[in-house]
Amino acid sequence: MHSESDARGATGTARTPQNEPVAIVGIAALYPGIRGADAYWRALTEPPPDPGSGPAPSLAGIEVDVARFGIPPAQAGALTRMQLLMLEAARECLEDAKGGDRTLRTERTDVVAGVCSGLDRQYANALRVEGGRYARELERAVSAPEFGGSARTAAQAADELRSALVRRLGASPHDRVGEMASTIPARIASAFKLRGRTLALESADATSFLAIAHALDSLRGGLSEAVLVVTGQREEGPYLRAALAAKGLVAPRTRPFAADGDGFALGEGVGALLLKRLSSAVGDGDRIYATVRGCAVHHEGRPGVFRYSTSVERRAETARAALRECGASPDTIGYVECGASGVARETAAELAALTSVFADAEPGSVVVGSVRDRLGHTFANAGLAGVTKAALALHHQRLPARPPQPPGAAQDLSAAPFRTPAEPQKWAPPPGGEPRRACVSGASLTGTLCHLVLEEHETAGAAPAPARPRTARASAAPEPVAIVGFGGRFGDAPDADAFWAAMLAGQDRIGPLPESLLDRELYHRPGKLSLTHSYTDLGSPVEVPAAPPGGLRIPPHRYAVMDAAQRVALGVAGELLARRGRAGSGYAAVRPAGRGLVAMGTNLSLSRERRTAAGLALGEVEAAVAGLAALGHLDATGVATLLDLVRERYAADPPPGGPEDLDGSLAGGVAAVIANEYGLDAVPLGIEAACASSLAALDVAVGRLRSGSVDYALAGGVELPCNARDMVLCSALGLLSHERITPFDTAADGFTPGDGCALFLLKRYADARRDGDAIHGLLRGIGASNDAKSLIAPDVDGQVRAMRQAFGQAGFDPADVGYLEAHGTGTRVGDRVEIAAAARVYASPHRRRPLEIGSAKSFFGHTFAAAGGAGLLRALYALRTGVLPANAGLTAVSPELDLERIPARVSTATTPWESAPGRPRRAGVSSFGTGGINYHVLIEEHLDGPR
Structure with a gap:
């Protein structure tokens, strides 16, 4: 995305144009x-x-x-x-x-x-899960005297409907991965x-x-x-x-x-x-x-x-x-x-x-x-x-x-x-x-x-092609990118400071989900894999704001139809901007100058769209009801009357009825709402790279900044997977922990979902210094790759490529990194592969002290598209405060992890992060996604003085 000024940013800093055709x-x-x-x-x-x-x-x-x-x-x-x-x-x-x-x-x-x-599969999966709620209303209606059904007949009709929807709509343990937009490019990468x-x-x-x-x-x-x-x-x-x-x-x-x-x-x-x-x-x-x-x-x-x-x-x-x-x-x-x-x-x-x-x-x-x-x-x-x-x-x-x-x-x-x-x-x-x-x-x-x-390309008399660059950056490390603002909301932590306070307290924020998010009667069946139920009811949900941030004039009817992810992200953006100014100064005083980008990692199909689409497809469910053997005692008129009653009780989400309805369902609308409501001259973009979406958004933002295309970027991620649909689909593939997520522990058996959002305001380092911005940290390198082998199994080689790409930009060695904020998926295979990849990159005889390893997931669960943002936020606080946070719930580190080779240790207690005078602290942040997607970011403490 290229700004109006092709040789200079809007704020006047000279840029080298990269205009090769x-x-x-x-x-x-x-x-x-x-x-x-x-x-x-x-x-x-x-x-x-x-x-x-x-x-x-x-x-x-x-x-x-x-x-x-x-x-x-x-x-x-x-x-x-x-x-x-x-x-x-x-x-x-x-x-x-x-x-x-x-x-x-x-x-x-x-x-x-x-x-x-x-x-289509997202809609079908949402309708199948919603069908459980419809089946309960059907059961209640059939048992009414006017329909002549016993409790047994009613229960049989409900069970039969659930099975019929599985047959009609299709169901597979792989539905959660197969339905994702980011699986499309990952599948292409794998195929070729x-x-x-x-x-x-x-x-x-x-x-x-x-x-x-x-x-x-x-x-x-x-x-x-x-x-x-x-x-x-x-x-x-x-x-x-x-x-x-x-x-x-x-x-x-x-x-x-x-x-x-x-x-x-x-x-x-x-x-x-x-x-x-x-x-x-x-x-x-x-x-x-x-x-x-x-x-x-x-x-x-x-x-x-x-x-x-x-x-x-x-x-x-x-x-x-x-x-x-x-x-x-x-x-x-x-x-x-x-x-x-x-x-x-x-x-x-x-x-x-x-x-x-x-x-x-x-x-x-x-x-x-x-x-x-x-x-x-x-x-x-x-x-x-x-x-x-x-x-x-x-x-x-x-x-x-x-x-x-x-x-x-x-x-x-x-x-x-x-x-x-x-x-x-x-x-x-x-x-x-x-x-x-x-x-x-x-x-x-x-x-x-x-x-x-x-x-047009004119071939006659064409000049010889210049030599192809063989590396991402041929010589000197690129200019650092400054992190000049941040905000976050995870679980019961309403802002970034509360998020960090939870880390220092050492206790995870995971617990039973409220009935409003997971109706246990319909969707919870402990102990076994199922296409229609979750075997766990644990998570770390956020409280979705009931009203827009102060200073924004969003009418109640419009705010009411905004997806919950949009509302949460809008609030976090407000926190980020407020952190830049004095109390009561207003958003106009703290808006970044110039042309920008809002890059938001998110699921590209938001919950509100899926619910509304399920309501529009209610006829599919009713067609299944009409063929149920348990309702054989009813004639066509009786079935029609029954359907009318169930439709009234079911109360599906209404169809789109106003010009604001589409806005509240667009995934790119998460970024657009931020840009438009806060008056930012910034192009909005929704980005999905599975669980690495936040760092993918960061990568896009850094590319824009380094090319001179934009003067600033808001980048991060948001997702709220603490809901029945996501928990049922993830349970079907056995991805969730039966207890709670414990990265790198001998008991690791999967992840626990968590809701969250993190946003970062980025500028070129020279611009941030010139503008007098508070610089919270420096982003020195970012690497990415795709395994191109398997959509669901992690791969050491792919993760290593991403890490080495990041170090190719950073201008320092792996031995200079003191903390690794790991992806920490909480599975034995995932944890083992991640540490094996880290060992191939971070192992060094020159390391002064063991590499500390941790994961924000141990506190707030796996926040999907926001996971990389949570990890970056935690690592950023560690740099700023000089404190290495512990991992929550860790009882015994898995002996399968190749920690001695680095050497490294998984943090079990909060400790000071010692650093020699004049030597900046440095951290790595990993985020990996289904589909073989790998991202690695390197950040550095900002010390006063030019770089």
Whole structure:
């Protein structure tokens, strides 16, 4: 994400631009009736079979051969349909690029997936668990005298319904892993042996733009050799359409440039791009469709309901920033692929902004179009669909035509330099020998604005490719990143200070969950694995704020429909900002200056969306009821009357009814609410990397800062897994402890779930010193990898790669690290593998004293997406206070751990952290996720004086 200033941050610090072109070397396109880059281009250049029809309805006709991806049969039933489609898109993209092992450096090839809204298995799993509550109401109703059922018949009907839902909806011990968005890139990495970073992200309909922007930063920063970007959108259920309709955005057909446009038709599609630095692509002899030269992503943060920006000024500013980044003049642009949502006010603002940018262009010299008139609005995939169209136009040197439009007034282009040809045309080169260039414009309903500049690749007389960088950072360690703010809420600790106080007290904060979170009658069955019950009732839940933080004006009806994760994160962001200023100073006085990023690690399907979706799918449950043998004594009228009574008692979550409903369910909305309500000029982004999501968000933020793309970043994670759905699904795979989590103990048998959120405010070190910020610690290195072996089994080699990457940036040795905040999953295998990996990196004869090892999970349980944030917060407090915290509940350290090799010890008591004068304390933080995802962060105590 690139700020308006390409050479300097908004606050004036000089930046070295990293603007090497990025080549598009592989394309996949899966759309209704379309498969492959050639078919996609034909569909865009040939008349549609029915000019008056809308987009084809679905991707249901695309077949995927599951066997070719090496998926174990036991896991196949837990896969989402989107996962299969993205696997196929990845395969086709890699084949299109002729990638394979010949040109891809698999250890440094990242996979980034973009999705928005829930996936089919998430909805099915939520409905199956919710079916337990419905079954209880059915049992109560059947036992009523008017339905003639005995208590035994009623119980039989309830049990039969639970079994019927398992059959109808499917159920597997692997459901919790299979349903996750981050499993998609992890599965792709596993299938094609790619060992770089893997993550999923979401930012509403800016999702694919942000996926591409992240890939550009990773490539230009030397963190990766190639990035496979895969984005997609399906109608997984009725929820997304209903929520968008409640915003007044859904129409029968998308009319991109209609003056009276009142919305868009939802489309489906999955696309993929394989990206490399141009020097690498030329050196590898790749076919290059086009190059990405400029990228700008800005945000117009406005409090209130999420809505598209209608600011002509901000849109023009974003386009100019992208052109400035690559030094391209507007008069060299021959084609603009517009977002053109079909919402008249937004489209008018987009065209007015482009008219301003191209004010000096000759009349009719710039062709404008939008792929939405063919595909509809493919939401999370929309930006990538547009980029693919523009890249193919450059590759074929042809300007695509606009298909015949339905009757209606069009936007007035008479005073603009734009035209919309009715037939495809040869694309004449610009005057002066400039290469052909195209722009791609887009926007998100959360307020984000996006603009990319693409350029054709001219092979004749091309200069030799510069040497490829072989390491992430070739020489000196990169500038440290300063942690200048933090906040946290975990379990019963309402803020970060209370979190640390709990650590010093030495007692875990785990206990029986309240009935409001886990209805024991329905969902708790101790001692055995089950697809419908949890064998434990322990956790560490947070108290969700009942009202927004003081100073924020969020109406009660809007706050009421916000997901609990959004409310908790909003409160923690308020704590972070308040910590920066004086009491009563207000948020305006403590907001960071310049352009920023809010990167929030989170589950990309929030609880509120799943509950609402379950309510919309109530008909599926009622259809199962109609076929129950236990109700054979009732005729059709009796069953209908029974269903009416149960529906009334069941009280499902209401369907979306207002424009704020979708906002409260978007995972990217967690970050967007923070940016918008606190008035931050910061692009919001939701990131999922399983249990490593917090550190993945931190990694994205650090990449933006080091590239000069942003001036500050809020990064962290939030998740609230203390609920029946998560506990049932985790119990089915035997992931939970039967007692409570005890990392590194002989009794370790799994984890205990905990709710939590942590946020950190990051700035470049030089900027933080210049601005007089309180610097709480320095982030010196961050490494990431994917095992690419197994989705559920940890791997020593993958963890070692992440640790060594971090030390490659840090500028100090493993022997200089005094404390390791471990992932500490609390399983014998997980703990043993983690210590074995640490031993390969941290073992040193030069170590002055044993490496201390601990884990925040021993106090507050496993907080899933927030886990890395909890670990970083604990390590940061240890640095700041000079205290090494103990582990809670540790009785006997497992003899299976290879501690002597380091040497290391698991902390059993709180002790002072001794350090020589002038020598900063240093700590490592690990976070690992299902899917083979590994992250390692190195932080350092801040001592006064320049570095």
